[in-house]
Amino acid sequence: MSDILEIIKSRRTVKHFVPKFISWDKISRVIDAARHAPSSGNLQNWKFVVCWEPAQKEALAKAAYEEHEISMAGVLIVVCAEPEKVERYYGLRGERLYTVQNCAAAIQNMLLEAHSLGLGSCWIGAFDEDEVKTLLSIPAEARPQAIIAIGYSDEVAEKPPRYPLETLVYFSKWRSKSRDPAKYMNDVATILARKAESTQEMMKEAAGFVVDKAKEKAAETRGKKEAEKPSENL
Numbered sequence: 001m002s003d004i005l006e007i008i009k010s011r012r013t014v015k016h017f018v019p020k021f022i023s024w025d026k027i028s029r030v031i032d033a034a035r036h037a038p039s040s041g042n043l044q045n046w047k048f049v050v051c052w053e054p055a056q057k058e059a060l061a062k063a064a065y066e067e068h069e070i071s072m073a074g075v076l077i078v079v080c081a082e083p084e085k086v087e088r089y090y091g092l093r094g095e096r097l098y099t100v101q102n103c104a105a106a107i108q109n110m111l112l113e114a115h116s117l118g119l120g121s122c123w124i125g126a127f128d129e130d131e132v133k134t135l136l137s138i139p140a141e142a143r144p145q146a147i148i149a150i151g152y153s154d155e156v157a158e159k160p161p162r163y164p165l166e167t168l169v170y171f172s173k174w175r176s177k178s179r180d181p182a183k184y185m186n187d188v189a190t191i192l193a194r195k196a197e198s199t200q201e202m203m204k205e206a207a208g209f210v211v212d213k214a215k216e217k218a219a220e221t222r223g224k225k226e227a228e229k230p231s232e233n234l
């Protein structure tokens, strides 16, 4: 797999895992991907607690409101934020918004890297925060944002529906739609590419028509020649 859009589109939430060991090499690559995510002011106010012991995974699954299936994942990585670090620079907006966005960007990188390594993953946001903090001795100033379950998938998850692009995009202002975004944006390259494609289609159709006609003509000529041959009975 190499095309980034292909990786993005084929990633799925996986909740059923085969109990199989994941190498540290793979786990570290997943966390390394997180480390390269953008963050407000490049403050990188995140930490990753890697949990792989069965009893601890089970306790975390329980804290995630009894999502017991996730305890079968090879690892559960608890992504924690340090909001104060961002608040110092950006105030309340930093603490409340950037902190969450930073961790979300890191988490998405993790899910994509896991998928590219052939691993399934699940982003768990629903859990008892205090319980998770106690279980992992997370200090008061840090906040667990998500539990990321990573493991070898034991299911073929169906793709949940997505809204079509045109229902999500406005042009220049809220609710302003465009019939042809390429024209609206004066995107000559796209318009020319479309024209080239339709011309190619027309040429293909025309060539097919000519070939069919030539075949018909050849068959007709062959028929005439057969008819002109002297009969063997004479």
Ligand SMILES: Cc1cc2nc3c(=O)[nH]c(=O)nc-3n(C[C@H](O)[C@H](O)[C@H](O)COP(=O)(O)O)c2cc1C
Pocket: 011, 012, 013, 014, 015, 122, 123, 124, 125, 126, 127, 157, 159, 160
């Ligand atoms: C912020 C956030 C929190 C989520 N929390 C949970 C969760 O607690 N439990 C769960 O099973 N899935 C959770 N998910 C996964 C979503 O249910 C899943 O991404 C969504 O249904 C789309 O499916 P897909 O990931 O296969 O595209 C969460 C996803 C996000 C982004």
